Amino acid sequence: MLNTSWIELDQTALNKNIRYLKKRIGDATFLSVIKGNAYGHGIEQYIPLAEKAGLHNFAVYDAFEASRVLQVKAADTQLVIMGMLDDDQMDWAVENDVAFFVFTPHRLEAAISSARKLKKKAQIHLELETGMHRTGLEENELPDVIANIKKNSRYISVNGVCTHLAGAESISNYVRVKTQSQVFEKLKKLLKSKGIVPAHYHSACSAAALIYPDTIMNMVRFGIAQYGFWPSMETKMHNLLSEESKFTRDPLKTVLSWKTRIMSIKSVEKGNFINYGVSYLCVKPMRLATIPVGYHHGYSKSLGSSGHVLIHGKRAEVVGSINMNMFLVDISHIPSAQCGDEVVLIGKQGELSITVASFAELTKVINYELLSRLPQQIPRIVI
Numbered sequence: 570m571l572n573t574s575w576i577e578l579d580q581t582a583l584n585k586n587i588r589y590l591k592k593r594i595g596d597a598t599f600l601s602v603i604k605g606n607a608y609g610h611g612i613e614q615y616i617p618l619a620e621k622a623g624l625h626n627f628a629v630y631d632a633f634e635a636s637r638v639l640q641v642k643a644a645d646t647q648l649v650i651m652g653m654l655d656d657d658q659m660d661w662a663v664e665n666d667v668a669f670f671v672f673t674p675h676r677l678e679a680a681i682s683s684a685r686k687l688k689k690k691a692q693i694h695l696e697l698e699t700g701m702h703r704t705g706l707e708e709n710e711l712p713d714v715i716a717n718i719k720k721n722s723r724y725i726s727v728n729g730v731c732t733h734l735a736g737a738e739s740i741s742n743y744v745r746v747k748t749q750s751q752v753f754e755k756l757k758k759l760l761k762s763k764g765i766v767p768a769h770y771h772s773a774c775s776a777a778a779l780i781y782p783d784t785i786m787n788m789v790r791f792g793i794a795q796y797g798f799w800p801s802m803e804t805k806m807h808n809l810l811s812e813e814s815k816f817t818r819d820p821l822k823t824v825l826s827w828k829t830r831i832m833s834i835k836s837v838e839k840g841n842f843i844n845y846g847v848s849y850l851c852v853k854p855m856r857l858a859t860i861p862v863g864y865h866h867g868y869s870k871s872l873g874s875s876g877h878v879l880i881h882g883k884r885a886e887v888v889g890s891i892n893m894n895m896f897l898v899d900i901s902h903i904p905s906a907q908c909g910d911e912v913v914l915i916g917k918q919g920e921l922s923i924t925v926a927s928f929a930e931l932t933k934v935i936n937y938e939l940l941s942r943l944p945q946q947i948p949r950i951v952i
């Protein structure tokens with residue numbers, strides 16, 4: 570391996586998460602959201618892992634991510650693009666049986682013309698505006714959209730009707746989420762009365778599925794939870810405390826660990842500044858280890874003098890700033906530590922663990938951002 574750090578993916582942890590989440594949604598279909606390079610886990614490594622865990626439906630953001638899935642997926646695995654699909658990528662999507670969300674009348678038009686040209690049905694999910702005001706077909710656009718679908722039923726297969734809820738992970742959005750669900754029910758009925766009855770209705774992301782069971786319908790778009798993270802502390806507490814889903818141990822296990830090795834070690838006398846500038850003064854003699862990972866590799870600059878890593882099962886504090894490619898940790902209390910020893914940036918070592926959540930609280934970057942920004946070039950290894 571030529572990289573300075575690596576990411577390990579734990580098949581056992583993933584199997585447990587999938588089993589738990591499937592139990593929570595009953596017969597509904599599990600649509601695994603793998604945008605953002607599978608939340609940093611790596612699309613190419615994650616797909617086979619997830620297929621082994623029993624998942625066969627995936628959702629990506631764009632055509633590029635979809636093309637990467639096509640390279641590695643099993644033949645019967647289904648794929649949907651939730652976001653960007655340019656007109657000039659439409660033929661490619663239809664040709665490759667990649668389904669996609671339709672949230673503008675224009676995209677429906679583009680789908681029909683590609684399907685007509687290729688003599689092949691376009692697989693679509695109608696995304697409805699229910700109150701997030703980001704993407705989604707407006708109610709007043711539906712009559713024309715319905716008419717267009719009916720007229721071109723030879724070219725269009727409506728696999729799903731869906732919407733996205735604007736922040737189910739926080740109680741502050743309760744009224745908004747509830748109102749969205751009501752609007753969705755109304756529009757579902759409207760479509761049904763016009764003969765548009767898809768195989769799947771879906772509105773829930775992780776937080777919605779785990780807090781509002783009514784949003785589960787017969788498909789759930791699980792993102793963050795499958796990787797072993799609660800969407801928010803609130804979601805975790807709600808589930809920890811609620812009667813029906815009481816648990817004593819966290820049922821979600823972190824799938825990803827991020828590891829590296831000590832690059833060099835040096836001792837510094839009391840009274841010296843370390844690293845750039847005058848931000849960190851040694852007030853005692855210190856033994857420092859250099860860690861060959863920096864903000865270039867996704868280790869946030871804001872962890873300077875505040876983050877921790879694990880070495881020999883002990884916590885070692887980041888001292889001084891995070892540089893582009895390295896940082897220093899205090900190993901004065903770990904005398905046996907040597908060059909080349911394993912360092913855990915995220916994950917477990919011995920009894921201790923560094924969770925992305927604790928990491929994230931420090932950086933004020935939520936799980937989602939930190940994970941999805943882990944650089945693609947860090948190798949992902951399945952364990």
Ligand SMILES: *Cc1c(COP(=O)(O)O)cnc(C)c1O
Pocket residue numbers: 602604651733773774775776790791792793794800
């Ligand atoms: C990202 C995303 C999800 C998954 O959200 P999680 O909170 O990670 O479960 C679901 N639906 C859409 C449209 C998304 O963009």
